[in-house]
Amino acid sequence: MLHSLYSFCFRLALPFVMLRLWWLGRKAPQTRANWQDRLGFAPRFPEPVIWVHAVSVGETIAAAPLVKALLARQPDLPVLMTAMTATGSERARALFGERVHYAFSPYDTPGAVRRFLDRVRPRALVIMETELWPNMIRLSEQRGIPIFLINARLSERSALGYERVDSLVRPLLRDLSWVAAQAEEDARRFLRIGAQPESVSVTGSIKFDVEITSALRTQAQDLRRSLLGEERPVWIAASTHIGEDEQILAAHQALLATHPEALLVIVPRHPERFDAVAELVQASGLSLARRSRGESANGCAVYLGDTMGELLMLYGMADLALVAGSLIERGGHNPLEPAAWGVPVLTGPHVFNFETIYSQLEAGGALTRVEDSTSLALALERLIAAPERRRELGANALAVVEANRGALNRVVEGIVARV
Known part of the structure:
Protein backbone atom coordinates (compact mmCIF):
# COMPACT_ATOMS: atom_id res chain seq x y z
CA MET A 1 0.00 0.00 0.00
CA LEU A 2 2.73 2.45 1.00
CA HIS A 3 4.76 1.50 -2.08
CA SER A 4 1.78 2.30 -4.33
CA LEU A 5 1.30 5.63 -2.57
CA TYR A 6 5.02 6.40 -3.03
CA SER A 7 4.81 5.65 -6.77
CA PHE A 8 1.63 7.71 -7.15
CA CYS A 9 3.18 10.70 -5.40
CA PHE A 10 6.36 10.44 -7.51
CA ARG A 11 4.31 10.34 -10.72
CA LEU A 12 2.33 13.36 -9.51
CA ALA A 13 5.53 15.28 -8.78
CA LEU A 14 7.31 14.32 -12.00
CA PRO A 15 6.12 17.29 -14.13
CA PHE A 16 7.37 19.68 -11.44
CA VAL A 17 10.65 17.76 -11.19
CA MET A 18 11.14 18.09 -14.94
CA LEU A 19 10.25 21.79 -14.81
CA ARG A 20 12.84 22.31 -12.08
CA LEU A 21 15.39 20.40 -14.18
CA TRP A 22 14.70 22.73 -17.11
CA TRP A 23 14.95 25.81 -14.86
CA LEU A 24 18.29 24.74 -13.34
CA GLY A 25 19.54 23.99 -16.84
CA ARG A 26 19.23 27.64 -17.83
CA LYS A 27 22.46 28.41 -15.91
CA ALA A 28 23.96 24.92 -15.97
CA PRO A 29 23.05 23.23 -19.29
CA GLN A 30 24.71 19.99 -18.23
CA THR A 31 22.02 19.63 -15.55
CA ARG A 32 19.30 18.94 -18.11
CA ALA A 33 21.50 17.01 -20.53
CA ASN A 34 20.33 13.50 -21.29
CA TRP A 35 16.90 14.15 -19.79
CA GLN A 36 15.69 11.16 -21.78
CA ASP A 37 17.76 8.88 -19.52
CA ARG A 38 15.90 10.23 -16.51
CA LEU A 39 12.61 9.09 -18.05
CA GLY A 40 14.04 5.65 -18.78
CA PHE A 41 15.00 6.17 -22.44
CA ALA A 42 18.62 5.14 -21.91
CA PRO A 43 20.84 3.93 -24.77
CA ARG A 44 20.44 0.28 -25.72
CA PHE A 45 23.52 -1.87 -25.18
CA PRO A 46 24.47 -4.93 -27.23
CA GLU A 47 24.91 -7.13 -24.16
CA PRO A 48 23.82 -7.09 -20.52
CA VAL A 49 25.85 -4.80 -18.25
CA ILE A 50 26.88 -4.55 -14.63
CA TRP A 51 24.92 -1.48 -13.54
CA VAL A 52 26.77 0.60 -10.93
CA HIS A 53 24.58 3.31 -9.44
CA ALA A 54 26.22 6.20 -7.56
CA VAL A 55 23.92 9.11 -6.83
CA SER A 56 26.42 12.00 -6.83
CA VAL A 57 30.11 12.96 -6.84
CA GLY A 58 30.97 11.44 -3.47
CA GLU A 59 29.48 8.06 -4.28
CA THR A 60 31.00 8.15 -7.78
CA ILE A 61 34.47 8.67 -6.30
CA ALA A 62 33.80 5.87 -3.81
CA ALA A 63 32.70 3.58 -6.65
CA ALA A 64 35.76 4.29 -8.80
CA PRO A 65 38.18 1.81 -7.12
CA LEU A 66 35.48 -0.87 -7.29
CA VAL A 67 34.87 -0.32 -11.00
CA LYS A 68 38.62 -0.29 -11.68
CA ALA A 69 39.04 -3.54 -9.77
CA LEU A 70 36.13 -5.19 -11.61
CA LEU A 71 37.58 -4.12 -14.98
CA ALA A 72 41.03 -5.38 -13.98
CA ARG A 73 39.52 -8.71 -12.97
CA GLN A 74 37.36 -8.99 -16.11
CA PRO A 75 38.55 -6.51 -18.79
CA ASP A 76 35.71 -7.37 -21.19
CA LEU A 77 33.03 -6.85 -18.55
CA PRO A 78 30.55 -4.20 -19.78
CA VAL A 79 29.93 -1.69 -16.97
CA LEU A 80 27.28 1.03 -16.92
CA MET A 81 27.76 3.85 -14.42
CA THR A 82 24.76 6.01 -13.55
CA ALA A 83 24.37 9.09 -11.37
CA MET A 84 21.54 11.41 -10.43
CA THR A 85 23.61 14.59 -10.81
CA ALA A 86 25.50 16.13 -13.70
CA THR A 87 28.64 16.50 -11.57
CA GLY A 88 28.53 12.82 -10.66
CA SER A 89 28.24 11.86 -14.32
CA GLU A 90 31.05 14.24 -15.34
CA ARG A 91 33.30 12.81 -12.65
CA ALA A 92 32.68 9.25 -13.86
CA ARG A 93 33.55 10.24 -17.43
CA ALA A 94 36.73 11.95 -16.27
CA LEU A 95 37.76 8.83 -14.36
CA PHE A 96 37.03 6.19 -16.97
CA GLY A 97 36.71 7.76 -20.41
CA GLU A 98 35.63 5.15 -22.93
CA ARG A 99 36.21 2.18 -20.65
CA VAL A 100 32.63 2.19 -19.30
CA HIS A 101 29.17 3.26 -20.43
CA TYR A 102 27.31 6.20 -18.83
CA ALA A 103 23.72 7.29 -18.31
CA PHE A 104 21.70 9.32 -15.85
CA SER A 105 19.66 7.25 -13.43
CA PRO A 106 15.96 7.00 -14.22
CA TYR A 107 13.56 8.82 -11.97
CA ASP A 108 12.02 6.30 -9.61
CA THR A 109 8.62 5.90 -11.25
CA PRO A 110 7.52 2.42 -12.37
CA GLY A 111 7.37 3.45 -16.04
CA ALA A 112 10.79 5.10 -16.14
CA VAL A 113 12.48 2.22 -14.33
CA ARG A 114 10.81 -0.42 -16.56
CA ARG A 115 11.91 1.39 -19.72
CA PHE A 116 15.43 1.69 -18.34
CA LEU A 117 15.62 -2.01 -17.49
CA ASP A 118 14.21 -2.99 -20.90
CA ARG A 119 16.98 -1.06 -22.65
CA VAL A 120 19.93 -1.73 -20.34
CA ARG A 121 19.17 -5.35 -19.36
CA PRO A 122 21.46 -5.41 -16.29
CA ARG A 123 22.98 -8.71 -15.23
CA ALA A 124 23.51 -7.18 -11.76
CA LEU A 125 22.78 -3.89 -9.98
CA VAL A 126 25.46 -2.47 -7.68
CA ILE A 127 24.20 0.36 -5.46
CA MET A 128 26.70 2.48 -3.55
CA GLU A 129 26.19 3.17 0.15
CA THR A 130 22.50 3.77 1.02
CA GLU A 131 20.50 4.60 -2.10
CA LEU A 132 17.26 2.72 -1.48
CA TRP A 133 15.00 3.62 -4.43
CA PRO A 134 11.83 1.50 -4.09
CA ASN A 135 10.95 1.01 -7.76
CA MET A 136 14.57 0.58 -8.85
CA ILE A 137 15.00 -2.21 -6.32
CA ARG A 138 11.60 -3.91 -6.59
CA LEU A 139 11.43 -4.00 -10.38
CA SER A 140 15.03 -5.20 -10.66
CA GLU A 141 14.36 -8.01 -8.19
CA GLN A 142 11.21 -9.03 -10.08
CA ARG A 143 13.38 -9.59 -13.16
CA GLY A 144 15.79 -11.78 -11.23
CA ILE A 145 18.59 -9.19 -11.24
CA PRO A 146 20.96 -9.60 -8.25
CA ILE A 147 21.11 -6.37 -6.23
CA PHE A 148 24.17 -5.52 -4.14
CA LEU A 149 24.29 -2.66 -1.64
CA ILE A 150 28.02 -1.98 -1.46
CA ASN A 151 30.01 0.03 1.08
CA ALA A 152 26.71 0.21 2.91
CA ARG A 153 26.45 2.62 5.79
CA LEU A 154 23.47 3.51 7.94
CA SER A 155 23.60 6.13 10.68
CA GLU A 156 21.33 5.91 13.69
CA ARG A 157 19.51 9.01 12.44
CA SER A 158 18.83 7.37 9.06
CA ALA A 159 17.79 4.10 10.68
CA LEU A 160 15.19 5.90 12.79
CA GLY A 161 13.91 7.62 9.65
CA TYR A 162 13.55 4.32 7.79
CA GLU A 163 11.71 2.80 10.76
CA ARG A 164 9.00 5.43 10.33
CA VAL A 165 8.22 3.92 6.90
CA ASP A 166 8.81 0.35 7.98
CA SER A 167 6.20 -1.20 5.63
CA LEU A 168 7.97 0.36 2.64
CA VAL A 169 11.56 -0.32 3.67
CA ARG A 170 11.39 -3.93 4.92
CA PRO A 171 10.27 -5.42 1.58
CA LEU A 172 13.04 -3.50 -0.19
CA LEU A 173 15.73 -4.85 2.11
CA ARG A 174 14.41 -8.39 1.59
CA ASP A 175 14.94 -7.87 -2.15
CA LEU A 176 18.67 -7.17 -1.71
CA SER A 177 20.95 -10.08 -2.63
CA TRP A 178 23.86 -8.78 -0.56
CA VAL A 179 24.49 -5.92 1.86
CA ALA A 180 28.24 -5.33 2.21
CA ALA A 181 28.28 -3.18 5.35
CA GLN A 182 31.15 -0.92 6.30
CA ALA A 183 31.07 -1.78 10.03
CA GLU A 184 29.32 -3.94 12.62
CA GLU A 185 27.18 -0.97 13.68
CA ASP A 186 25.95 -0.50 10.11
CA ALA A 187 25.19 -4.22 9.78
CA ARG A 188 23.18 -4.24 13.03
CA ARG A 189 21.10 -1.28 11.87
CA PHE A 190 20.39 -2.87 8.50
CA LEU A 191 19.25 -6.04 10.26
CA ARG A 192 17.11 -3.95 12.60
CA ILE A 193 15.21 -2.31 9.76
CA GLY A 194 14.59 -5.51 7.84
CA ALA A 195 17.64 -6.91 6.03
CA GLN A 196 17.91 -10.70 6.00
CA PRO A 197 20.73 -12.06 8.21
CA GLU A 198 22.03 -14.37 5.46
CA SER A 199 22.43 -11.42 3.05
CA VAL A 200 24.43 -9.12 5.35
CA SER A 201 28.24 -9.15 5.64
CA VAL A 202 30.72 -6.76 7.22
CA THR A 203 33.41 -6.07 4.61
CA GLY A 204 34.82 -2.76 5.86
CA SER A 205 34.85 0.45 3.87
CA ILE A 206 36.39 0.42 0.39
CA LYS A 207 37.26 4.07 1.00
CA PHE A 208 40.24 2.83 3.04
CA ASP A 209 41.64 1.47 -0.24
CA VAL A 210 42.24 4.96 -1.62
CA GLU A 211 45.33 4.97 -3.84
CA ILE A 212 47.89 7.79 -3.83
CA THR A 213 49.92 7.21 -6.98
Whole structure:
Protein backbone atom coordinates (compact mmCIF):
# COMPACT_ATOMS: atom_id res chain seq x y z
CA MET A 1 0.00 0.00 0.00
CA LEU A 2 2.73 2.45 1.00
CA HIS A 3 4.76 1.50 -2.08
CA SER A 4 1.78 2.30 -4.33
CA LEU A 5 1.30 5.63 -2.57
CA TYR A 6 5.02 6.40 -3.03
CA SER A 7 4.81 5.65 -6.77
CA PHE A 8 1.63 7.71 -7.15
CA CYS A 9 3.18 10.70 -5.40
CA PHE A 10 6.36 10.44 -7.51
CA ARG A 11 4.31 10.34 -10.72
CA LEU A 12 2.33 13.36 -9.51
CA ALA A 13 5.53 15.28 -8.78
CA LEU A 14 7.31 14.32 -12.00
CA PRO A 15 6.12 17.29 -14.13
CA PHE A 16 7.37 19.68 -11.44
CA VAL A 17 10.65 17.76 -11.19
CA MET A 18 11.14 18.09 -14.94
CA LEU A 19 10.25 21.79 -14.81
CA ARG A 20 12.84 22.31 -12.08
CA LEU A 21 15.39 20.40 -14.18
CA TRP A 22 14.70 22.73 -17.11
CA TRP A 23 14.95 25.81 -14.86
CA LEU A 24 18.29 24.74 -13.34
CA GLY A 25 19.54 23.99 -16.84
CA ARG A 26 19.23 27.64 -17.83
CA LYS A 27 22.46 28.41 -15.91
CA ALA A 28 23.96 24.92 -15.97
CA PRO A 29 23.05 23.23 -19.29
CA GLN A 30 24.71 19.99 -18.23
CA THR A 31 22.02 19.63 -15.55
CA ARG A 32 19.30 18.94 -18.11
CA ALA A 33 21.50 17.01 -20.53
CA ASN A 34 20.33 13.50 -21.29
CA TRP A 35 16.90 14.15 -19.79
CA GLN A 36 15.69 11.16 -21.78
CA ASP A 37 17.76 8.88 -19.52
CA ARG A 38 15.90 10.23 -16.51
CA LEU A 39 12.61 9.09 -18.05
CA GLY A 40 14.04 5.65 -18.78
CA PHE A 41 15.00 6.17 -22.44
CA ALA A 42 18.62 5.14 -21.91
CA PRO A 43 20.84 3.93 -24.77
CA ARG A 44 20.44 0.28 -25.72
CA PHE A 45 23.52 -1.87 -25.18
CA PRO A 46 24.47 -4.93 -27.23
CA GLU A 47 24.91 -7.13 -24.16
CA PRO A 48 23.82 -7.09 -20.52
CA VAL A 49 25.85 -4.80 -18.25
CA ILE A 50 26.88 -4.55 -14.63
CA TRP A 51 24.92 -1.48 -13.54
CA VAL A 52 26.77 0.60 -10.93
CA HIS A 53 24.58 3.31 -9.44
CA ALA A 54 26.22 6.20 -7.56
CA VAL A 55 23.92 9.11 -6.83
CA SER A 56 26.42 12.00 -6.83
CA VAL A 57 30.11 12.96 -6.84
CA GLY A 58 30.97 11.44 -3.47
CA GLU A 59 29.48 8.06 -4.28
CA THR A 60 31.00 8.15 -7.78
CA ILE A 61 34.47 8.67 -6.30
CA ALA A 62 33.80 5.87 -3.81
CA ALA A 63 32.70 3.58 -6.65
CA ALA A 64 35.76 4.29 -8.80
CA PRO A 65 38.18 1.81 -7.12
CA LEU A 66 35.48 -0.87 -7.29
CA VAL A 67 34.87 -0.32 -11.00
CA LYS A 68 38.62 -0.29 -11.68
CA ALA A 69 39.04 -3.54 -9.77
CA LEU A 70 36.13 -5.19 -11.61
CA LEU A 71 37.58 -4.12 -14.98
CA ALA A 72 41.03 -5.38 -13.98
CA ARG A 73 39.52 -8.71 -12.97
CA GLN A 74 37.36 -8.99 -16.11
CA PRO A 75 38.55 -6.51 -18.79
CA ASP A 76 35.71 -7.37 -21.19
CA LEU A 77 33.03 -6.85 -18.55
CA PRO A 78 30.55 -4.20 -19.78
CA VAL A 79 29.93 -1.69 -16.97
CA LEU A 80 27.28 1.03 -16.92
CA MET A 81 27.76 3.85 -14.42
CA THR A 82 24.76 6.01 -13.55
CA ALA A 83 24.37 9.09 -11.37
CA MET A 84 21.54 11.41 -10.43
CA THR A 85 23.61 14.59 -10.81
CA ALA A 86 25.50 16.13 -13.70
CA THR A 87 28.64 16.50 -11.57
CA GLY A 88 28.53 12.82 -10.66
CA SER A 89 28.24 11.86 -14.32
CA GLU A 90 31.05 14.24 -15.34
CA ARG A 91 33.30 12.81 -12.65
CA ALA A 92 32.68 9.25 -13.86
CA ARG A 93 33.55 10.24 -17.43
CA ALA A 94 36.73 11.95 -16.27
CA LEU A 95 37.76 8.83 -14.36
CA PHE A 96 37.03 6.19 -16.97
CA GLY A 97 36.71 7.76 -20.41
CA GLU A 98 35.63 5.15 -22.93
CA ARG A 99 36.21 2.18 -20.65
CA VAL A 100 32.63 2.19 -19.30
CA HIS A 101 29.17 3.26 -20.43
CA TYR A 102 27.31 6.20 -18.83
CA ALA A 103 23.72 7.29 -18.31
CA PHE A 104 21.70 9.32 -15.85
CA SER A 105 19.66 7.25 -13.43
CA PRO A 106 15.96 7.00 -14.22
CA TYR A 107 13.56 8.82 -11.97
CA ASP A 108 12.02 6.30 -9.61
CA THR A 109 8.62 5.90 -11.25
CA PRO A 110 7.52 2.42 -12.37
CA GLY A 111 7.37 3.45 -16.04
CA ALA A 112 10.79 5.10 -16.14
CA VAL A 113 12.48 2.22 -14.33
CA ARG A 114 10.81 -0.42 -16.56
CA ARG A 115 11.91 1.39 -19.72
CA PHE A 116 15.43 1.69 -18.34
CA LEU A 117 15.62 -2.01 -17.49
CA ASP A 118 14.21 -2.99 -20.90
CA ARG A 119 16.98 -1.06 -22.65
CA VAL A 120 19.93 -1.73 -20.34
CA ARG A 121 19.17 -5.35 -19.36
CA PRO A 122 21.46 -5.41 -16.29
CA ARG A 123 22.98 -8.71 -15.23
CA ALA A 124 23.51 -7.18 -11.76
CA LEU A 125 22.78 -3.89 -9.98
CA VAL A 126 25.46 -2.47 -7.68
CA ILE A 127 24.20 0.36 -5.46
CA MET A 128 26.70 2.48 -3.55
CA GLU A 129 26.19 3.17 0.15
CA THR A 130 22.50 3.77 1.02
CA GLU A 131 20.50 4.60 -2.10
CA LEU A 132 17.26 2.72 -1.48
CA TRP A 133 15.00 3.62 -4.43
CA PRO A 134 11.83 1.50 -4.09
CA ASN A 135 10.95 1.01 -7.76
CA MET A 136 14.57 0.58 -8.85
CA ILE A 137 15.00 -2.21 -6.32
CA ARG A 138 11.60 -3.91 -6.59
CA LEU A 139 11.43 -4.00 -10.38
CA SER A 140 15.03 -5.20 -10.66
CA GLU A 141 14.36 -8.01 -8.19
CA GLN A 142 11.21 -9.03 -10.08
CA ARG A 143 13.38 -9.59 -13.16
CA GLY A 144 15.79 -11.78 -11.23
CA ILE A 145 18.59 -9.19 -11.24
CA PRO A 146 20.96 -9.60 -8.25
CA ILE A 147 21.11 -6.37 -6.23
CA PHE A 148 24.17 -5.52 -4.14
CA LEU A 149 24.29 -2.66 -1.64
CA ILE A 150 28.02 -1.98 -1.46
CA ASN A 151 30.01 0.03 1.08
CA ALA A 152 26.71 0.21 2.91
CA ARG A 153 26.45 2.62 5.79
CA LEU A 154 23.47 3.51 7.94
CA SER A 155 23.60 6.13 10.68
CA GLU A 156 21.33 5.91 13.69
CA ARG A 157 19.51 9.01 12.44
CA SER A 158 18.83 7.37 9.06
CA ALA A 159 17.79 4.10 10.68
CA LEU A 160 15.19 5.90 12.79
CA GLY A 161 13.91 7.62 9.65
CA TYR A 162 13.55 4.32 7.79
CA GLU A 163 11.71 2.80 10.76
CA ARG A 164 9.00 5.43 10.33
CA VAL A 165 8.22 3.92 6.90
CA ASP A 166 8.81 0.35 7.98
CA SER A 167 6.20 -1.20 5.63
CA LEU A 168 7.97 0.36 2.64
CA VAL A 169 11.56 -0.32 3.67
CA ARG A 170 11.39 -3.93 4.92
CA PRO A 171 10.27 -5.42 1.58
CA LEU A 172 13.04 -3.50 -0.19
CA LEU A 173 15.73 -4.85 2.11
CA ARG A 174 14.41 -8.39 1.59
CA ASP A 175 14.94 -7.87 -2.15
CA LEU A 176 18.67 -7.17 -1.71
CA SER A 177 20.95 -10.08 -2.63
CA TRP A 178 23.86 -8.78 -0.56
CA VAL A 179 24.49 -5.92 1.86
CA ALA A 180 28.24 -5.33 2.21
CA ALA A 181 28.28 -3.18 5.35
CA GLN A 182 31.15 -0.92 6.30
CA ALA A 183 31.07 -1.78 10.03
CA GLU A 184 29.32 -3.94 12.62
CA GLU A 185 27.18 -0.97 13.68
CA ASP A 186 25.95 -0.50 10.11
CA ALA A 187 25.19 -4.22 9.78
CA ARG A 188 23.18 -4.24 13.03
CA ARG A 189 21.10 -1.28 11.87
CA PHE A 190 20.39 -2.87 8.50
CA LEU A 191 19.25 -6.04 10.26
CA ARG A 192 17.11 -3.95 12.60
CA ILE A 193 15.21 -2.31 9.76
CA GLY A 194 14.59 -5.51 7.84
CA ALA A 195 17.64 -6.91 6.03
CA GLN A 196 17.91 -10.70 6.00
CA PRO A 197 20.73 -12.06 8.21
CA GLU A 198 22.03 -14.37 5.46
CA SER A 199 22.43 -11.42 3.05
CA VAL A 200 24.43 -9.12 5.35
CA SER A 201 28.24 -9.15 5.64
CA VAL A 202 30.72 -6.76 7.22
CA THR A 203 33.41 -6.07 4.61
CA GLY A 204 34.82 -2.76 5.86
CA SER A 205 34.85 0.45 3.87
CA ILE A 206 36.39 0.42 0.39
CA LYS A 207 37.26 4.07 1.00
CA PHE A 208 40.24 2.83 3.04
CA ASP A 209 41.64 1.47 -0.24
CA VAL A 210 42.24 4.96 -1.62
CA GLU A 211 45.33 4.97 -3.84
CA ILE A 212 47.89 7.79 -3.83
CA THR A 213 49.92 7.21 -6.98
CA SER A 214 53.46 8.48 -7.52
CA ALA A 215 52.15 10.65 -10.35
CA LEU A 216 49.63 12.25 -8.00
CA ARG A 217 52.34 12.88 -5.40
CA THR A 218 54.51 14.59 -8.00
CA GLN A 219 51.59 16.72 -9.17
CA ALA A 220 50.78 17.86 -5.63
CA GLN A 221 54.43 18.67 -4.86
CA ASP A 222 54.88 20.58 -8.11
CA LEU A 223 51.69 22.55 -7.55
CA ARG A 224 52.72 23.54 -4.05
CA ARG A 225 56.12 24.74 -5.23
CA SER A 226 54.73 26.65 -8.22
CA LEU A 227 51.92 28.27 -6.27
CA LEU A 228 53.68 29.34 -3.13
CA GLY A 229 57.09 30.40 -4.28
CA GLU A 230 58.21 30.20 -0.64
CA GLU A 231 57.61 27.89 2.29
CA ARG A 232 54.45 28.80 4.18
CA PRO A 233 51.84 26.86 6.17
CA VAL A 234 48.92 25.61 4.09
CA TRP A 235 45.60 24.30 5.36
CA ILE A 236 42.68 23.07 3.29
CA ALA A 237 38.96 23.29 4.01
CA ALA A 238 37.42 20.68 1.72
CA SER A 239 33.86 20.04 0.56
CA THR A 240 32.41 23.14 2.21
CA HIS A 241 28.71 23.96 2.32
CA ILE A 242 26.59 27.07 2.80
CA GLY A 243 26.95 28.15 6.42
CA GLU A 244 30.51 26.86 6.72
CA ASP A 245 32.45 29.20 4.44
CA GLU A 246 31.88 32.18 6.74
CA GLN A 247 33.14 30.20 9.75
CA ILE A 248 36.19 29.01 7.82
CA LEU A 249 37.09 32.50 6.59
CA ALA A 250 36.67 33.90 10.13
CA ALA A 251 39.03 31.22 11.45
CA HIS A 252 41.56 32.04 8.74
CA GLN A 253 41.43 35.75 9.52
CA ALA A 254 42.12 34.93 13.17
CA LEU A 255 44.97 32.63 12.13
CA LEU A 256 46.56 35.36 10.02
CA ALA A 257 46.97 37.49 13.15
CA THR A 258 49.59 35.03 14.44
CA HIS A 259 50.66 33.42 11.14
CA PRO A 260 50.35 36.12 8.47
CA GLU A 261 51.98 33.88 5.86
CA ALA A 262 49.35 31.10 6.18
CA LEU A 263 47.39 30.04 3.10
CA LEU A 264 43.84 28.67 3.10
CA VAL A 265 42.83 26.37 0.23
CA ILE A 266 39.02 26.31 0.17
CA VAL A 267 37.12 23.80 -1.97
CA PRO A 268 33.31 24.11 -2.11
CA ARG A 269 31.42 20.83 -2.33
CA HIS A 270 29.24 21.91 -5.25
CA PRO A 271 30.60 23.61 -8.39
CA GLU A 272 27.62 25.93 -8.72
CA ARG A 273 28.88 27.66 -5.56
CA PHE A 274 32.37 28.46 -6.84
CA ASP A 275 31.58 32.05 -7.83
CA ALA A 276 29.56 32.71 -4.67
CA VAL A 277 32.44 31.57 -2.47
CA ALA A 278 34.87 33.71 -4.47
CA GLU A 279 32.64 36.73 -3.82
CA LEU A 280 32.44 35.84 -0.14
CA VAL A 281 36.24 35.70 0.13
CA GLN A 282 36.62 39.08 -1.55
CA ALA A 283 33.87 40.61 0.60
CA SER A 284 35.78 39.47 3.70
CA GLY A 285 38.78 41.53 2.57
CA LEU A 286 41.04 38.53 1.94
CA SER A 287 43.13 38.35 -1.23
CA LEU A 288 42.11 35.53 -3.57
CA ALA A 289 43.60 33.33 -6.29
CA ARG A 290 41.51 30.87 -8.29
CA ARG A 291 42.68 27.46 -9.43
CA SER A 292 40.46 27.53 -12.55
CA ARG A 293 42.25 30.66 -13.82
CA GLY A 294 45.76 29.34 -13.21
CA GLU A 295 46.48 32.15 -10.75
CA SER A 296 49.41 31.94 -8.36
CA ALA A 297 48.67 31.93 -4.65
CA ASN A 298 51.96 33.67 -3.91
CA GLY A 299 51.02 36.74 -1.87
CA CYS A 300 47.37 35.68 -1.54
CA ALA A 301 45.60 34.62 1.64
CA VAL A 302 43.07 32.26 0.02
CA TYR A 303 43.30 29.82 -2.89
CA LEU A 304 39.96 28.70 -4.30
CA GLY A 305 39.91 25.12 -5.59
CA ASP A 306 37.22 25.77 -8.21
CA THR A 307 37.90 22.80 -10.48
CA MET A 308 36.42 19.31 -10.60
CA GLY A 309 38.22 16.09 -9.79
CA GLU A 310 41.29 17.59 -8.10
CA LEU A 311 40.41 17.40 -4.43
CA LEU A 312 42.54 14.32 -3.75
CA MET A 313 45.54 16.06 -5.29
CA LEU A 314 44.87 19.30 -3.38
CA TYR A 315 44.89 17.40 -0.08
CA GLY A 316 48.45 16.40 -0.93
CA MET A 317 49.73 19.99 -0.89
CA ALA A 318 48.29 20.77 2.57
CA ASP A 319 49.79 20.61 6.05
CA LEU A 320 46.38 20.32 7.72
CA ALA A 321 42.93 19.36 6.43
CA LEU A 322 39.50 20.37 7.71
CA VAL A 323 36.95 17.96 6.23
CA ALA A 324 33.84 20.10 5.99
CA GLY A 325 30.16 19.26 6.02
CA SER A 326 30.88 18.92 9.73
CA LEU A 327 30.61 22.50 11.02
CA ILE A 328 26.91 22.38 10.12
CA GLU A 329 24.46 19.49 10.49
CA ARG A 330 25.33 17.99 7.13
CA GLY A 331 26.93 14.89 8.63
CA GLY A 332 30.50 15.29 7.40
CA HIS A 333 32.41 13.91 4.41
CA ASN A 334 35.07 11.27 3.82
CA PRO A 335 38.21 11.96 5.92
CA LEU A 336 40.23 9.08 4.51
CA GLU A 337 41.63 10.95 1.50
CA PRO A 338 43.69 13.40 3.60
CA ALA A 339 44.50 10.57 6.02
CA ALA A 340 45.93 8.51 3.15
CA TRP A 341 48.33 11.40 2.44
CA GLY A 342 49.41 11.42 6.08
CA VAL A 343 47.79 14.85 6.53
CA PRO A 344 46.33 15.59 10.00
CA VAL A 345 42.53 15.66 9.93
CA LEU A 346 40.34 18.26 11.63
CA THR A 347 36.56 18.01 11.83
CA GLY A 348 33.57 19.83 13.21
CA PRO A 349 31.07 18.17 15.56
CA HIS A 350 28.62 16.80 12.95
CA VAL A 351 29.98 13.58 11.44
CA PHE A 352 27.04 11.18 11.69
CA ASN A 353 27.41 10.12 8.03
CA PHE A 354 30.89 8.70 8.75
CA GLU A 355 30.73 8.12 12.48
CA THR A 356 32.55 4.76 12.41
CA ILE A 357 35.45 6.07 10.34
CA TYR A 358 35.82 9.17 12.51
CA SER A 359 35.76 6.99 15.63
CA GLN A 360 38.54 4.85 14.17
CA LEU A 361 40.65 7.93 13.43
CA GLU A 362 40.03 9.29 16.91
CA ALA A 363 40.91 5.97 18.55
CA GLY A 364 44.11 5.95 16.48
CA GLY A 365 45.15 9.37 17.75
CA ALA A 366 44.68 10.91 14.32
CA LEU A 367 41.81 13.37 14.72
CA THR A 368 41.34 16.91 16.00
CA ARG A 369 37.77 17.94 16.74
CA VAL A 370 36.61 21.56 16.75
CA GLU A 371 33.25 23.16 17.49
CA ASP A 372 33.21 26.46 15.62
CA SER A 373 35.38 29.11 13.96
CA THR A 374 37.00 30.13 17.26
CA SER A 375 38.10 26.63 18.25
CA LEU A 376 39.12 25.95 14.64
CA ALA A 377 41.43 28.98 14.64
CA LEU A 378 42.96 27.92 17.96
CA ALA A 379 43.54 24.36 16.73
CA LEU A 380 45.17 25.65 13.54
CA GLU A 381 47.44 28.03 15.46
CA ARG A 382 48.48 25.28 17.86
CA LEU A 383 49.25 22.72 15.15
CA ILE A 384 51.06 25.13 12.83
CA ALA A 385 53.31 26.05 15.72
CA ALA A 386 54.02 22.37 16.51
CA PRO A 387 55.47 20.57 13.45
CA GLU A 388 56.34 17.47 15.48
CA ARG A 389 52.74 17.15 16.63
CA ARG A 390 51.55 17.58 13.04
CA ARG A 391 53.85 14.81 11.87
CA GLU A 392 52.62 12.54 14.68
CA LEU A 393 48.95 13.13 13.81
CA GLY A 394 49.64 12.60 10.11
CA ALA A 395 51.52 9.35 10.75
CA ASN A 396 48.68 8.14 12.97
CA ALA A 397 46.13 8.95 10.27
CA LEU A 398 48.07 7.04 7.63
CA ALA A 399 48.45 4.10 10.03
CA VAL A 400 44.66 3.88 10.48
CA VAL A 401 44.20 3.80 6.70
CA GLU A 402 46.85 1.11 6.21
CA ALA A 403 45.44 -1.04 9.01
CA ASN A 404 41.99 -1.11 7.43
CA ARG A 405 42.80 -1.75 3.77
CA GLY A 406 41.42 -4.85 2.06
CA ALA A 407 37.68 -4.17 1.85
CA LEU A 408 37.89 -3.58 -1.89
CA ASN A 409 39.16 -7.07 -2.59
CA ARG A 410 36.50 -8.60 -0.33
CA VAL A 411 33.74 -6.67 -2.12
CA VAL A 412 34.99 -7.56 -5.61
CA GLU A 413 35.24 -11.24 -4.66
CA GLY A 414 31.72 -11.09 -3.22
CA ILE A 415 30.23 -9.53 -6.36
CA VAL A 416 32.00 -11.91 -8.77
CA ALA A 417 30.87 -14.90 -6.71
CA ARG A 418 27.22 -13.79 -6.82
CA VAL A 419 26.86 -12.63 -10.45
